Amino acid sequence: MFVHGAGGSSSIWCKQVKAYKQHFNLLLIDLRGHGKSNRLLKDLIAKRYTFQSVSRDILHVMDHLNIQAAHFVGMSLGTIIVRTAAEIAPERILSMVLGGAVTRFNTRSQVLVALGDLFKHVIPYMWLYKLFAYIVMPQRNQRQSRLLFIREAKKLCQKEFKRWYTLTSEVNPLMRYFKESDLAIPTLYVMGELDYMFIQPVKEMVAAHKFSQLHEIADCGHVCNVERPDEFNQRSIQFIQNQIG
Template identity: 60%
Template sequence: MIHYKTYIRGEGYEWVTFVHGAGGSSSIWYKQIKAYKEHFNILLVDLRGHGRSKQHLGKRRPKYTFEDVSRDIIEVMKHENIASSHFVAVSLGTIIVQIIAELEPHKIRSMVLAGAVTRLNLRSQVLIALGNLVKHIVPYMWLYKLFAWVIMPRARHRESRSLFVREAQKLCQKEFKRWFSLTHGINAFLCSLLAKEPPIPALFVMGDEDYMFLPAVQACVSQRQYAQLRLLMNCGHVVNVDQPEEFNRISIGFIREQTGDGRYEVSPA
């Protein structure tokens, strides 16, 4: 089982599960924990090969799929007797949550999808293709730093960029390759995954400077019945780090609305 940590508010409180992206760990949510644990029980997970889950790999297959990674979280929920949870995810973690919504939709009360990935644009496809060509000969941190800079290029994205690079340094080369292999054919996979919308309330929270992923998310949300989009100004891909107070206010308000505890309104994006 992957590594996880819980913060228990009490039996009468709903659960929120946090899912980080590729190369990160549950530590990226350090600006959310204090605010969230005032309202909810919290489940933090480290995905396969990330954070403290590196020591839990055991004899797993050298290659795995997004579904395998998603079932790890379902396994933890079952182990902790968590029947359902609200989910907060960032970057590639948003793909994991949407797979869980497809596999076992009854386990998800609502979704907050930050810096969501719904489709790769041409620039990101070129970067992925180049990365796959040289991943066996170039140190993985060189590639990761390049991706971090391209995705989060501005000076005000420095904290997010540094955080993800620092967390990625804890990965080994083999684990980076395993995760990188998941990007093969990812647009076709995402197209299939997102073709049908589950009847689960979803809030997409995007930075106005997330130029690589924002246009695709805007197009996706415009076609959905249960999804809303909130745009944060002067903010890049990792919105929970760039604008933590605003992110916490919006996301906690949205989840509390789903529980019937409080009122929340999304301003037009």
Template identity: 50%
Template sequence: MLHYRTQELSPTSPWVTFVHGAGGSSSVWYKQIREFRKGHNVLLIDLRGHGKSERGMWEKGDTFAEVSKEVIEVLDEIGIEKTHVIGMSLGTIVAQTIADNYPERVKSLILGGAIIRFDIRTKMLLWIGRATKLFIPYMTLYRLFAYIIMPLKKHEESRLVFVNEAKKMCQKEFIKWLSLTSLINPYLSRLQASTTAIPTLFLMGDEDYLFIPPIEEVVRRHQAFEFVKIKDSGHVCNIDQPDEFNKLSIDYISKIEQQNAIVQFG
């Protein structure tokens, strides 16, 4: 089972599950925990091969479906029937997959630095990574990815957090996660079409130049989705602007909880 840790406020408080991105771990949410635990039960998970979770869990043909199932196994272990899910970067794909395969378990999605499509620049970057993964050290590739995705001086803290966390991985784990991106665009398009019934908030740094355009396009098509740009922030907006990220997320969860209460009690 994946490594996880919880901070429980009360049996009646809503659960919020945090899903980190590739190369990170549950520790990347260090600027969220204090605020969220004031009114929520918090679940922090290390995805396979990350943080304190086990290495070598991959089997041939594994996809995001298997990764998302492992998160559900943690929910079952704890006894969480439904949860709000907050994802970051590649973790937003895991979050959307959970919502697609287990919609009855998800109250809402909050997708920070969301990845819903790779453009030509991102696909080229990933192609280079897959083409050189066997003979270039994975940390060299990861540092390159981090600088391209988070290029500005003000993004330095975010880069350092993810680079330092990625050092805890190994080459084989990095390669396995990288391989999941090979056929991602058709998969992501299907996910957005299938999860429109679940309340979804996209939180994007206004300097997240690679991933904002696809978000703007999908929000125009699916008006059920909400989208907020966070000023002076790059891809990892929960670290760059934590106060704004926390406020927007907590306000959104409160709104969904109120709507659910109205439906339940009529």
């Protein structure tokens, strides 16, 4: 099960599909309001989004397809959705690969989120999204990742962006709880060493959880599955295969 981040879609996994399908059956999810789900759900969902409600969407898809349990691969904000699903139904998550994981907003990212919250009603959401993309992925070798996420974010409408933006207020309280809750689910964090906003909190999370491990990719930023797909694929596939047996 592949779970993308906010503003993306299942297309961000294009560099994983060929390698993974040699070993596993794959299911790529478009989260509510994203990708092909945008046309189906944007007029049906009016309530405020929460990580729990979005995570239950994934569990409902599993129910619909009669999937009892699966290995999960998440990216960026999608890692919080995977982790929330594991909290709701741990028996259904066999392992977790969490790439570019968000485990806490540091001071810089909290300021960024606060500014975005202040201006989200008065300026076009794509201006905010492009600014965030450049701040989170500033290096030249991250240009492909930035363009990919900006392209996919254009498929969101302003109202949908605001719904997803409200989730940022949940991140730190939720992750403080998750840090205290060490689920007995094998977990691999895959992080770019240049992911300056998020890598240190991940190191702290891994140090606190005995079922977790960290793999750092050299000279790589936030969206490590796009920037270094070969290393991401090799390490994550090996990890999942080790859980199978």
